[in-house]
Every structure is written in C-alpha cells, then in structure tokens.
Amino acid sequence: MDQIFELLAITLGAILANNFIFSQFLGICPFLGVSKKVDTAVGMGIAVTFVMGLASAVCFAVNKFVLIPLGLGYMQTVAFILVIASLVQFIEMFLQKSMPSLYTALGVYLPLITTNCAVLGVVLLNVQNDYSFISSVVYGITGGLGFLLAIVLFASIRERLVFADYPKAFEGFPIALVTAGLMALAFMGFSGLKIW
C-alpha cells in the first residue's frame, strides 16, 4: 500500500506540481522550438515520453549492475548520455523498420531527443533520489506525460498568439516566454498537491 501511495505521489508531482517544464526548467529548448503547431507538439511529446520511460529503465540497470559494482559511479554522466544517444538511435532504426508511419510522423524530432535535457535530467534525478526500479520507470513516464501536457497546452495557446497585438520587440521568443511564464504561474496552483 505504501508503495502505491509513493507511486501516486511521484505521478502527481511529475505531471502537475513539479512539472518538468514549468517548475524544474528541464527540456525548454524543444518546448520552445517544436511548439508552433499542435500536431507536431503532440508527436514530440509522445516521443519524449517513450524515450524518458525507456531511458529510466535502461539507465537504472546500467547504474546498478555495471557502474556501481565496478566502482565507476563518477562516470555516470558520460555513461548515461551514451546510453541515451544509442537508445534514441536504436528506437529510430526500430521504428523505421517496423512502424514506418509513426517514424515519418516523428521525423526530425527523434534524433533531437538526445540533447533534450529532460531525458538526461530524469535519469540523473532517479539516481539522486535513490528511486527503486519501478519508481524510476514511473517517474520517467509521468515526467514525459507532464512534458506532453505542457507542450500541447503551450502549442495551442501559441497558435492563437498569431492574432494577438503585442509590441514589435516582443516578436518571436520573448512573447512565447511571457506565455510560458504565465502558464508556469498557473501550474504553481498545483503545488498544494505536494502534501502527499
């Protein structure tokens, strides 16, 4: 029962209260870069969720069964980024062969995920928080779902920004950042959920 509560707390925290974008600032680059249209935002969000879950599982195993027994804890960063890079490459090849429709839908966003700091961030946070295998995977997947929620909401607001009237100097990134800031303010309302 305790474990179910812990997983529930992780889920709520990762999706709402400690959202990766709005409260931890992880994954801002793709968040700003790939959010001009809702459908590409959805594709990116799903791809990130998938990679984050898988990376959490694989990196947990690498850390526990390779790095710690060999006393190579200090090589974590290097090992994890290599795992993530090869994982992304592997998923790309796998999708190309078995699910070409999904592959073409995700397109250029797949390779970009390697340098998404939300992926490396979730893996490092798993180690830092000393999560068990199940907690790590749940944190990875729900963190990705939080990213998906944030980027889809943001993209749908951004599509409407085209008709908005704002100072010329704010064109492009600044107005997007102001929008994201206001969304972050809204997401702060969820911080009461932390009591669990």
Added chain:
Amino acid sequence: MNLKKQFMEGLLTQNPVLVQVLGMCSTMAITTSFFNGLGMGVAVLVILTLSNVIISLIRKIVPDKIRIAMFIVVIAGFVTMVDLFLQAFVPALAESLGVFIPLIVVNCIILGRAEAFSYKNGVAASFFDGVFQGFGYTVVLLIMCIIREFLGAGTFGAGLLGVDGKGIQILPSQFPAGMLTLPVGGFLTLACLIAAMQWALSKTKK
C-alpha cells in the same frame, strides 16, 4: 582571425542566450542568486573553451558521420571533470546548482559552438570563440541574477557578500515581489531581456 569582431559577437550581436537563444534551461533555472550565476557562467566558460580546443584539434581525423557522438563524448568528459572539481573544492556551489552541472552536457551552447564554429576553424580561433561566447553567457546570467535577486528579494550578491552570505539588503524585505525568484520570474525576466536585445539590434540596423 579578428579578435575584436569575435568579442563583439560573443557579447552582443551573436550572444548565445539573447540572440542565438541557446541554453535556456540553465539560464532560467539557476539565476536566483548572484553566486549561482557566477559559478554556472564560469563552469560553462571553462568547459566551452576546453571542448572547443579539443574538437578543433581532432576535427580532421573525426569522420563526418559520427561527429555529433564524438562531440558529446568530449563534452561529457570535461563536464565530469568540472563536476568532480566543484564537488571537491566548492561543495556549496555544487549543492545549489545540483543536477544542472551534469546537465551542461546537453547544454545547446556547447554542442552548438562545436558544430557551428570549432569543427570548421583553427585551434586559436576556437579557443577565443569559447572564451568570448562563454563570457557573453556569463554576462547574461549575471544580469538575470541581479535583476531577479534585487526585485525578488531586495538583496545583492547572495551567497557571496553580506552576513552569512545572505547578500546585502538594499530594499527592505517587505517590498520585493517574491514572484521573481519563482520559475515565473525566470521566464518573464528572460523575455524582457530578449525583447530589449531585439529592440536594440533593430535600432542599430536602421
């Protein structure tokens, strides 16, 4: 090689944060106190310079197809060194920057400069590119820190100056808008800075 041009590019016309819009995550996340901003800026400057030099040295022997993987390995190596160095000698900084030090690996500024500059240019030019771009990044971080700290907590130089490193209180503590030290403040301050930069650049073009 044109040092003055490179310097102006790093600081203003091609500023990594305000014009190229790279490395946003760390820029917004850690700029809550002067000490954090300075530490992060210097760490990125050192890693950027070292990785620029090494990538420029090996650029002729690395096959084109695996260059990105090579860049990441070089950068990850230097990040690990800096991370361990900070944990050993400046533990307070390592603790307050937390996960954002290892995350320098995926900071787009470093990978971006490797791809756009040091993979195509000589060692000396790449060295100065690293120093100047890193300097431009540090300056923006410090400006963000000063604004957010002053308006958000009414202090200056937290973590470095004042009693117990709490910073020098300039505004009485009941006036500041605490919102600016929250994530919202990061988004809004950076938005205003980029807008100011775009305004200034469009003025100079005319």
